[in-house]
Amino acid sequence: MAARRSGRAGRAVGLVGPRHAHRCFAQAYRWALDLAGAAAVRSYQGLTGALVTWTAQLLPALQARLRQRMQECGGDHWRLGRWLALAVDGSRVSAPRTAANERAFCAPRYGHGQTAKYRKKKGARRRRRGKPEPVKPQVWTTLVWHLGLRLPWGWKTGPSYAGERDHWRALLAEGHFPKDTLFCAGAGFTGYELWKALADAGHSFVIRVGGNVTLRRRLGYARERAGVVYCWPDKAARKRQPPLVLRLWRLQVGRCPMALVTNVLDERQLSAADVRELYRRRWGIELQFRALKQTFGRRKLRSKTPDRALVELDWSLVGLWLAQLFAVKEQLPLGEPPARSSAALALRILRELLDRRHEPADPGADLGRRLQEATTDAYRRRTSKKARYRPKYKDKPAAGTPKVVTAQPYHKVLLREYLQATKRIP
Numbered sequence: 001m002a003a004r005r006s007g008r009a010g011r012a013v014g015l016v017g018p019r020h021a022h023r024c025f026a027q028a029y030r031w032a033l034d035l036a037g038a039a040a041v042r043s044y045q046g047l048t049g050a051l052v053t054w055t056a057q058l059l060p061a062l063q064a065r066l067r068q069r070m071q072e073c074g075g076d077h078w079r080l081g082r083w084l085a086l087a088v089d090g091s092r093v094s095a096p097r098t099a100a101n102e103r104a105f106c107a108p109r110y111g112h113g114q115t116a117k118y119r120k121k122k123g124a125r126r127r128r129r130g131k132p133e134p135v136k137p138q139v140w141t142t143l144v145w146h147l148g149l150r151l152p153w154g155w156k157t158g159p160s161y162a163g164e165r166d167h168w169r170a171l172l173a174e175g176h177f178p179k180d181t182l183f184c185a186g187a188g189f190t191g192y193e194l195w196k197a198l199a200d201a202g203h204s205f206v207i208r209v210g211g212n213v214t215l216r217r218r219l220g221y222a223r224e225r226a227g228v229v230y231c232w233p234d235k236a237a238r239k240r241q242p243p244l245v246l247r248l249w250r251l252q253v254g255r256c257p258m259a260l261v262t263n264v265l266d267e268r269q270l271s272a273a274d275v276r277e278l279y280r281r282r283w284g285i286e287l288q289f290r291a292l293k294q295t296f297g298r299r300k301l302r303s304k305t306p307d308r309a310l311v312e313l314d315w316s317l318v319g320l321w322l323a324q325l326f327a328v329k330e331q332l333p334l335g336e337p338p339a340r341s342s343a344a345l346a347l348r349i350l351r352e353l354l355d356r357r358h359e360p361a362d363p364g365a366d367l368g369r370r371l372q373e374a375t376t377d378a379y380r381r382r383t384s385k386k387a388r389y390r391p392k393y394k395d396k397p398a399a400g401t402p403k404v405v406t407a408q409p410y411h412k413v414l415l416r417e418y419l420q421a422t423k424r425i426p
Helices: 002-012 018-036 044-077 099-105 114-122 164-174 192-200 234-238 272-281 284-295 306-334 343-355 367-372 409-421
Strands: 084-094 138-146 151-159 181-185 204-209 214-217 228-231 244-253 256-262 403-406
Touching (some): 044 151, 084 164, 084 284, 099 306, 138 164, 151 164, 164 192, 181 272, 192 244, 204 272, 234 409, 244 272, 256 272, 284 306, 306 367, 343 367
Parallel strands (some): 214 403
Antiparallel strands (some): 138 151, 204 256, 214 228, 228 244
């Protein structure tokens, strides 16, 4: 009963539901009139309609400008050594359950895929009482995130069943990555085609590998030394595609032992300590998704049509990016690392100053000074954040360890055929 009362109270003041978006627009409209004297649109529907029309032209230009500003103010954090280090990961954002959103975002064969069949076979799926609810419409977001400045770099969105590897290849095709870019990604970004696309584009990568990856050793294609392995599936070998020469690291990152591969073969350019530090920093992209969904309130979008839901998510990411960049820009000259910047405090300060725009600012409390203080607490946690009541799922996924097998004689025959086809040997 109390939960129902609190839900009704929240809806009454406009904290949840579609009315919240209109209240926020009305507030922003008043800010625009007071600060600029005019506003481009007069209603929330007009705003979203204009964004649907102009996002394809405005968003790439704005992203390029924000990346330029990151480089200008990033200093030593712009690159980690010689590398422009970027993390890649994906997450889903819910959308309202309308017929249009369900057609656009829901998987047409939900419950009939390989994962669902595996869980049914193992009996790990929990029994539910009554008829299960249909799948919720969700937008899949693949985010590229700057490891040094801990800020977004770019993203792709699509339906809930979109492939994050396909999104990454699309981002590579757009070519917004400078020289010596190094990508760091989890175990979901494996595969010969993806790694070959990265290598062909001239980029380096550090990617976690698990039990679904087979690597070969002693193929004889490159100079054999400790840690050198090859990604060369039989399908690629029969098509006379080149083997991918990789270096395999087995490291302890935090409490977790894991296997990582990289196409940087020279240990002087990328050492084991560098690989461990890069993958440790990659966890920050999960915090970026938490900031978007929890801090910025975009766990569920409010648009009832697919085109407006996508632009709502795009401009939510831009708004969060801007707020974080404002704070990082003010904090770096003071020696504060980007890891200590607080997105929640930056958003609170920006909103508070806009709400109090008619009041004279206190001495030393202008926007720049306030944003310099938007940092996380410096205390050291002494206990775990893990909840004691967290359920233990029987089918908890685990990456496992990659299969490293010795190249067979027929692989060396295929290698010789490839070398002859490419005229590397007579």
